[in-house]
Amino acid sequence: MVKGVPKTHNKISRELVGEPVEIIDGKRAVVRLKTTDIMKVDDKGLVHGGFTFGLADYAAMLAVNHPYVVLYKANVKFVKPVKVGDVLTAIAEVANVKDKYYQVEVNVYKNKEKVFTGEFTCIVLDHHVLDK
Numbered sequence: 001m002v003k004g005v006p007k008t009h010n011k012i013s014r015e016l017v018g019e020p021v022e023i024i025d026g027k028r029a030v031v032r033l034k035t036t037d038i039m040k041v042d043d044k045g046l047v048h049g050g051f052t053f054g055l056a057d058y059a060a061m062l063a064v065n066h067p068y069v070v071l072y073k074a075n076v077k078f079v080k081p082v083k084v085g086d087v088l089t090a091i092a093e094v095a096n097v098k099d100k101y102y103q104v105e106v107n108v109y110k111n112k113e114k115v116f117t118g119e120f121t122c123i124v125l126d127h128h129v130l131d132k
């Protein structure tokens with residue numbers, strides 16, 4: 001059961017990008033993803049970085065938690081490999097807000113080990129990005 005209420009990305013595929021655990025609007029979010037076989041890129045079970053990124057992106061969106069938030073840019077590092085079966089936890093924290101721009105720091109952990117770190121710039125629009 002998630003602590004907090006998701007206000008954005010409500011139709012997202014949680015089996016691909018994770019389940020929200022905790023949301024504090026405009027401040028912080030925690031999202032957990034159990035990696036599965038469909039995420040692997042080879043016979044050794046290496047997980048495609050796009051899924052780790054997707055988890056981190058979703059956590060950034062939920063840290064802002066506004067219906068009209070979108071991801072604008074990201075600067076990321078994949079620091080350790082992820083293998084099928086690993087359970088990942090993304091912790092996203094809003095570091096700075098300037099006008100419509102939200103700077104969100106996201107770290108992803110496998111147990112206590114950091115596997116990914118990134119800085120996400122999110123924009124809160126005054127309308128849905130697909131509406132004129």
Ligand SMILES: CC(C)(COP(=O)(O)OP(=O)(O)OC[C@H]1O[C@@H](n2cnc3c(N)ncnc32)[C@H](O)[C@@H]1OP(=O)(O)O)[C@@H](O)C(=O)NCCC(=O)NCCS
Pocket residue numbers: 069070071072123125129
């Ligand atoms: C985020 C977004 C709404 C910003 O649009 P906007 O408010 O009209 O932005 P602006 O026209 O002020 O441009 C913002 C930046 O994009 C850059 N930009 C605009 N068009 C560009 C293009 N064709 N190529 C490269 N950069 C471009 C501008 O130079 C500006 O850069 P800066 O931040 O370094 O100053 C728009 O870029 C967008 O819709 N992006 C898609 C968001 C998305 O779908 N995210 C994934 C789903 S959550």
